[in-house]
Amino acid sequence: MEIEDMEQYLEEQYDMMDVCLLAGKIMLESGAETYRVEDTMMRIAKNYGIKESHSYVTPTGIMFSIETEEPTKTKLIRISDRTTDLKKVMLVNSTSRRIANGELDVAQAYRILKRIYKDDETYSHKTRVAAAAVSSGCFLMMFQGSWADFIPAVIIGGLGFASVVYVHELVLIKFFSEFMAALVIGLLAAGAVAVGFGQELDKIIIGSVMPLVPGLLITNAVRDLIAGHFISGLSKGAEAFLTAFAIGSGIAVVVTLL
């Protein structure tokens, strides 16, 4: 009897760890800040009665260990694919809140997180491309462009974002797809100006490139550095820099050709 109890206890420990790790994995893959991932995991563990837990999160992996009467248990998971899905960050956050309120037991929480994990992205590729297109046009106006260039910026910005989305599905190298998108934007903008469809080449390019700007990475890098997560902060900063460099070189190729 005692042994059975013991086994069930052990199993629960592992389930609880899986809940923490799954929550952390979803958050990290969806673009949450590092400190939020660590904080959420440790909170969940605490709410399930673990007095001491340690988590170490970098953009490419999570290490998590809990201390109980048993020997310390540690698990490591590798994060290879990162996207931006702020809705998932919010859903996991509210699940963690519900756990804190004692509304969910381990099994329920695991099921909910699993559902969040398997969920599709909130918006289809088409919707996101359309949003990027409209944003490009708006950015052109914000940067003092003329209405004559609005339509070209909408079309070119949309096509540029579409190429980053679809090239990334073909080639899993982020910097290549960003480079290609910038190249597409530059060529189309130069073409549009050459045939008289657009007027100011600079403004059209700047407006259309804006949807590719690594805004989330920049913000997260700063927030991670403030929170003392230097490895995450620096690596996110490096990723943002590389993205900016890829975009810059794509445009530079076109400018050189002109």
Add this chain to the structure above:
Amino acid sequence: MDILIQVVTSFIAAAGFGIIFNAPKEALWKCGLVGMLGWMAFFILTLQGIGEVPSTVAAAFMIAVISQVFSRVYKAPVIIYIVSGIIPLVPGGTAYNAMRSFVTNDYNMALSYAAKAFMVSGSIAMGIVLSEVISQIMKQSRLKRIG
């Protein structure tokens, strides 16, 4: 009229970024609002002849503060609101000019544009840091009142 165009376009652009980053549907108008207020702060300050760097610090600070208020009120991670607001402040135009000058071998102009882009990026970070400091002070004073 010019201001009205800025208000409308910055709202739409920031909300559009909400969609690009897969923000929840009910948060989109808040993303737009944060982006609009931040951009208007930047736009009006630069219109008054204040330099780009202090204007960016002020705008980024404002964006971060509003985002933190939203995150408290709606119980959602602050990152959802902050990101869409920050994007318009990113010095895309200056970086473009820097890159363009580099390519055309005009290194003097290129370096001064690059330095400016670097300063503006730094001021975005500065604005976020300042708001974080204020939020932590607020949190601590509330803890003291309770405890």
